Amino acid sequence: MKTKTISVVVPCFNEEENVEPMAQAIREVFARDLPDYGYELIFIDNDSSDQTRKIIRRLCEEDRNIKGIFNAKNFGQFNSPYYGMLQSSGDCTILVAADFQDPVEMIPRFVLEWEYGYKIVIGIKNSSQENKLMYWLRGCYYKLIKKLSDVEQIEQFTGFGLYDAEFVQVLRDLNDPTPFLRGIVAELGFRRKEIPYEQPLRRAGKTSNNFYRLYDAAMLSITSYTKVGLRLATIAGSLCSAFFMVVAVIYLVMKLVYWDRFPAGMAPLLIGVCFLGSVQIFFIGMVGEYVLSINQRVMKRPLVVEEERINFEYPPGKPLTSPNPYRKRRRRKKPAAAKEKPAAVEVRDEVQD
DSSP states (O other): OOOOEEEEEEEESSOTTTHHHHHHHHHHHHHHHOTTSEEEEEEEEOOOSSSHHHHHHHHHHHOTTEEEEEESSOOOTTHHHHHHHHTOOSSEEEEOOTTSOSOGGGHHHHHHHHHTTOSEEEEEEEEESSOHHHHHHHHHHHHHHHHHOSSOOOTTOOSOEEEEHHHHHHHHHHOOSSOOHHHHHHHHOOSEEEEEEEEOOOSSSOOOOOHHHHHHHHHHHHHHHOOHHHHHHHHHHHHHHHHHHHHHHHHHHHHHHTTTSOOOOSHHHHHHHHHHHHHHHHHHHHHHHHHHHHHHHHHTOOSOOEEEEESOSSOTTHHHHSOOTTSOOOOOOOOOOOOOHHHHHHHHHHHHO
């Protein structure tokens, strides 16, 4: 019986204190709990400025099952992990954060549920040891997106989970230049199993997430899976236009009836102009986010440009263009045999005789 291979993808950015402990922890999990499975451990580095790449190179030299991908620059917190998944070659792929906030002890549970038949097994945070305010704000964000989205979104899901090779092939065929894995799993995923867990604190180092990165993540999910922004702009614009049209008519009637003792003053004018201006600026910005999302998809730039890869048996990009092994191949019909010209000549000779 062929040994199944499990791919583990670990995205990295300035994780010099966590890379080697993560590699050791994953190897211990496979040696202790999953001895009958082969594994490949893929570290994809998003242009770190510390010693992360040096450590990954050393780990790759010590263990051929450990592979490295070094991005030419920082391609963002969504593209890099997604691209790493596409480069995996196992029967299933597990996505794990390098900071140990995704517990590696859950990998055997993921594999068990996968063997039961689930194509996707994901971890759902039911509590967290991080800052209580941040956890609450994240919860509010997930609830808001879930209500606004046309597709049912998964609350407290960060991407941590196991994905069958068949679903990974779906991601390859999708060819999305701005992928949002959390939304794709909810929209296109197979039957899935959700396993709750408590999110621990970072083992070491400092998170690279800041307000801009969180805002970028929020806008990506809103523009990818909701129409609310554009619909709200249309409805709010219509209501404001109707309201101020009524106000204008009332002011006109009052001025005509009481033209000598109805001082309108500057206050109503300033209030109206400021209010309408603020509404217009807000919704122009919202429409701009949708236009930016469309522009990024139309340009079809590559997810990641690699600078170097280690211990891979295939060049960059090959898994992205490989045929779908789960798609049935159509057999081409053989063309009908052409008539032999000599026979036609003989017939003509017989007719002439």
